[in-house]
Amino acid sequence: MSKITEKLFEKVVEQWNESAENAFVTGMAEGTLDPNKYSAYMLQDYYYLTDYIEILNCLYEGAEDAEIADFLKNAAAATGVEKETVHVPNMKALGITDEEIKGGKKAPDSAEYLEYMKNIAREGTIYGITALLQCSWSYAYIARTVTDRYKEKLESSPYIDWFRAYTSEGYTLANDRWIAILDRVADGISADEEKKLCSIFEKCAHYEKCFWNMFI
Numbered sequence: 777m778s779k780i781t782e783k784l785f786e787k788v789v790e791q792w793n794e795s796a797e798n799a800f801v802t803g804m805a806e807g808t809l810d811p812n813k814y815s816a817y818m819l820q821d822y823y824y825l826t827d828y829i830e831i832l833n834c835l836y837e838g839a840e841d842a843e844i845a846d847f848l849k850n851a852a853a854a855t856g857v858e859k860e861t862v863h864v865p866n867m868k869a870l871g872i873t874d875e876e877i878k879g880g881k882k883a884p885d886s887a888e889y890l891e892y893m894k895n896i897a898r899e900g901t902i903y904g905i906t907a908l909l910q911c912s913w914s915y916a917y918i919a920r921t922v923t924d925r926y927k928e929k930l931e932s933s934p935y936i937d938w939f940r941a942y943t944s945e946g947y948t949l950a951n952d953r954w955i956a957i958l959d960r961v962a963d964g965i966s967a968d969e970e971k972k973l974c975s976i977f978e979k980c981a982h983y984e985k986c987f988w989n990m991f992i
Contacts (some may be wrong), residue, residue: 780962788981805926807933844925910980
């Protein structure tokens, strides 16, 4: 019998492949992306990460399973460190000021996506980790797919660090653990619950495509 994550992957792989061919993503790989578009992405990603950490902490507080609670706590802490020690300095290097960070706001599509995940997380831990996994896993898949496709061009791209981050061993291992946790928690769920998890995963993949399209 297939694991739940194998079924989730089958549901969204077409959307992930479309995102891997998005002009923004391929522009990063080829090194041709307008720096202003990348700055806009980084700012929106900052707002996204802020809410993402909030959702992780919310799920941690409601988790009854010790392994899940430990994973969520560490994921929230690691994401917070990455945001402040990597993301923010990179934004500053791009010329994004503190005033712009504080005075900006989430784009409508991103705000809708994050609100959806917050509502899903409130319905239960299994739903929340399913929604957040889509983001984490899709980044790993897209980064690996594009890296394999643009190996030579990536070497001279100013955006190579983005691909290195999401294909790194640490990111891959964390993502693999997330997948294993969801498979364990979802083992033996009903057909209706399985259908709901697939629906959540597909909807989040759709929102992710909309997020990439904001910067074309």
